[in-house]
Structures are given as structure tokens and as C-alpha cells.
Amino acid sequence: MVNGQKIWTSNAQNSEWMFCLVRTEPDAPKHQGISYLLLRMDTPGIDARPMKQMNGDSSFNEVFFTDVRVPKNQIVGKRGDGWFVANTTLKHERGGLGDPNAAETRFRSIVELMKKETVNGDSLMDHPTYRDRLLKLQARMLSMKFNGMRIMSHAIREENPGLAGWIVKLQGCELNHQMASMAVDIMGELGILFEEGPYLRDGGIWQHMYMTDLGLIIGGGTAQIQKNIIGERALGLPKEPKQEQPA
Numbered sequence: 001m002v003n004g005q006k007i008w009t010s011n012a013q014n015s016e017w018m019f020c021l022v023r024t025e026p027d028a029p030k031h032q033g034i035s036y037l038l039l040r041m042d043t044p045g046i047d048a049r050p051m052k053q054m055n056g057d058s059s060f061n062e063v064f065f066t067d068v069r070v071p072k073n074q075i076v077g078k079r080g081d082g083w084f085v086a087n088t089t090l091k092h093e094r095g096g097l098g099d100p101n102a103a104e105t106r107f108r109s110i111v112e113l114m115k116k117e118t119v120n121g122d123s124l125m126d127h128p129t130y131r132d133r134l135l136k137l138q139a140r141m142l143s144m145k146f147n148g149m150r151i152m153s154h155a156i157r158e159e160n161p162g163l164a165g166w167i168v169k170l171q172g173c174e175l176n177h178q179m180a181s182m183a184v185d186i187m188g189e190l191g192i193l194f195e196e197g198p199y200l201r202d203g204g205i206w207q208h209m210y211m212t213d214l215g216l217i218i219g220g221g222t223a224q225i226q227k228n229i230i231g232e233r234a235l236g237l238p239k240e241p242k243q244e245q246p247a
């Protein structure tokens with residue numbers, strides 16, 4: 001039986017299934033003794049409660065589990081091997097969050113926005129400061145695109161992409177946020193408007209993305225944790241000192 005509570009579960013209120021990592025062997029070492037369970041959301045004892053986010057949405061949930069019974073065949077992998085399964089799932093999640101094609105689409109929208117917006121009657125496209133910022137973002141967007149191609153070449157050859165794979169989440173999510181930030185700046189004071197209003201530009205989507213993307217720098221593993229992983233696993237730097245465990 002599962003008893004407990006977890007927070008930040010995206011879209012739990014609309015889902016038919018969820019996966020959850022639960023500690024099934026409390027005496028096993030930290031990364032062992034965790035099992036990866038699939039749960040139907042209509043199982044008795046599961047209660048998902050949405051929370052308000054700073055982007056105005058309520059897609060996050062706090063999920064409560066009270067005496068939830070789970071059939072054995074809903075364990076993914078072996079009992080106690082959940083950490084291993086979760087790392088595989090995370091690899092896909094992190095790759096998706098930093099998708100370079102989505103970054104390229106976003107970059108093209110910013111180019112269109114810059115052509116449209118003006119300062120003192122001049123197109124922002126001719127403004128040296130904005131142009132410089134745009135080119136820096138373009139360079140990063142293109143490097144992510146070519147990095148994505150490198151990962152694809154490795155996948156075709158069934159090779160591990162190594163560093164090329166580890167950087168996607170960190171670089172992709174930060175780039176997306178910087179692009180949203182630039183779009184907000186391009187629109188000046190009107191860029192910070194959202195919801196309904198006569199002066200709203202592009203339906204307030206850029207402001208919404210700016211807020212949402214801050215969350216995506218955290219979700220799926222924070223930027224700081226990604227840097228630790230890149231340093232330790234991809235670059236072979238010394239490991240971060242660990243806190244001593246109480247005896």
C-alpha cells in the first residue's frame with residue numbers, strides 16, 4: 001500500500017495515469033529500495049489538488065496517497081530498481097524540454113517581432129543593441145541545432161552522445177527563457193501585459209512563456225544540478241562534497 005504525498009505533479013488533474021517513485025525498501029541505501037510504479041488516477045486513495053502558478057495557470061498538483069493498493073504488474077522494471085528506470089525517463093524528459101527545433105521556431109518569431117516593432121519610428125531590426133542581442137541568440141540557437149544533429153548521428157550509430165546529450169536541458173531551457181525575455185523587451189512596457197486588455201501584444205504569449213520557462217529551468221532537474229552532472233559525469237571533474245549522513 002502506498003501512503004504519502006508528492007508535490008509539483010504536472011497535469012495530474014487531467015491524467016488517467018501517473019508514474020511515481022516510492023520507497024519500497026526503507027532500509028536499503030538511498031538510491032536503492034525505490035520502485036517505479038504506474039498508477040491509475042482513479043485508484044481509490046489518490047487525490048490530486050491543483051496549485052496556482054506564477055504564470056497564472058494551475059497545471060501543477062499536490063498529490064496525496066492514502067492506503068493506495070497497486071497491482072504488482074504496475075511496477076516498471078524490478079522492485080527497488082526505480083532510480084535506474086527514473087534516470088532513463090529523465091533522459092527523455094530533459095531532451096524534450098531543450099528541443100532545438102522549438103528554439104529555432106521561437107527564434108524566427110522573434111525576428112518577425114523585431115521587424116514589426118519600432119523605437120522613435122525606426123524598426124528595431126536596425127537598432128544596433130537589439131541586433132547584437134538577436135545575433136548572440138541566433139548563434140546559441142544554431143549551436144543547439146547542430147548539437148541536436150550530432151546527437152541524432154550518435155543515435156543512428158547506436159552510440160552514447162556523451163557531453164552533447166548532457167547539455168541539452170541546461171542550454172535549451174536557458175536559451176528559451178532568454179528568447180522570451182528578449183521578446184518582452186522588444187515590446188517595451190507593453191511586453192509585460194498578459195491576460196485580456198486593449199494593448200495586449202501577441203495575446204500576451206511572450207510574458208506567459210517568460211514566466212513558464214523560468215519553471216522549466218527548474219523542472220526535470222535544476223540548472224545547478226545539470227551543471228553538477230555535466231561537470232562530474234561528462235567532464236570528469238571532482239565530485240561535489242557530500243554531506244555526512246547521520247549515523
Ligand SMILES: Cc1cc2nc3c(=O)[nH]c(=O)nc-3n(C[C@H](O)[C@H](O)[C@H](O)COP(=O)(O)OP(=O)(O)OC[C@H]3O[C@@H](n4cnc5c(N)ncnc54)[C@H](O)[C@@H]3O)c2cc1C
Nearest residue numbers: 007008009010215216218219220221222223224225228240
Ligand atoms: C515546471 C515544473 C514542472 C514540474 N513537473 C514535475 C512533475 O511532473 N513531477 C514531479 O515529480 N516533479 C515535477 N517538478 C518538480 C521538479 O522536478 C523539482 O522542482 C526539481 O527537480 C527541483 O527540486 P526541488 O524543487 O526539490 O529543489 P531543491 O532540490 O530543493 O533545490 C532548491 C535550490 O537549491 C539548488 N540545489 C540543490 N541541490 C544542489 C546541489 N547539490 N548543488 C547546487 N545547487 C543545488 C537547486 O538548484 C535549487 O536552486 C516540476 C517542477 C517545475 C518547476
